[in-house]
Amino acid sequence: MNGLTSGLPDEVAAAPVPAPRADGWQPVSRMRTYELVLDRIEGQIVSGALRAGQRLPPERELASMLGVSRPAVREALRILEAQGAVRSQVGTGPDSGTTIDRLPSDALARLLRLHVALGSFPIDDVVDTRVALERASVVLACRNAQPADLARMRAELVAMDVPELDRETFNQHDTNFHVAIADAGGNRLMSDVTRAIRESVRMPILAGWSAMPESGPDSWPSVRDGVRADHHAVFLAIEAGRAELAADRLESHIRRYAIYLPIHD
Secondary structure: OOOOOOOOOOOOOOOOOOOOOOOOOOOOOOOOOOOHHHHHHHHHHHHOOOOOOOOOOHHHHHHHHHHOOOOHHHHHHHHHHHOOOEEEEOOOOOOOEEEEEEOOOHHHHHHHHHHHHHHOOOOHHHHHHHHHHHHHHHHHHHHOHHHHHHHHHHHHHHOOOOOOOOHHHHHHHHHHHHHHHHHHOOOHHHHHHHHHHHHHHHHHHHHHHOOOOOOOOOOOHHHHHHHHHHHHHHHHHHHHOHHHHOOOOHHHHHHHOOOOOOOOO
């Protein structure tokens, strides 16, 4: 063992890598190795050998197949679960074990929320990205929205129009309205990314609204009524199928109220 490995208890020089197994799994070249386990599993997903809904081998078997320790496998699976790529169920029943998942929106939203909160991205970049995505989403919604999609948007507008709605509930319906537009477009990837970005600014928006006074030009009632009016105008454009008008109205709405974000530079 040379100096590169002598101080790392989870790293040892590996034997020559054997030929790939018939099922596509292959021991990793070093036994360090949750990153390498991640690489192997991600490689299987990218190649198409593993698809959504398929179950991974049990932890003990996977560790043996890859030539690594069970803790290394366990750590890799924890990371994949946090990323939304797998879901794990403990126990011995038919639903137990680790299954490849494909519901990325919650994981994307969680990741973006953390990095927006940490200031990893300038808020103007977040707003510009949100504008670009939501303009594209609303254009698709004008083309593809079904009656059920329009009914979903209308329900959020009705909920937001309730007098004296508390700010947190209003904020949730605001988020739901934007998400409903993205979903109505029919592009799953665009919808998930739009949803993640909108969710990432939900709490900063609520913090900005919560700090507003009850009277004056920048008061909560004034902003609340402005948001309501903007949403109704966007919805009317979507309902009429006027894509460019809907996109312009949505962009104007997003930029108008971005100035109230407490993390705005």
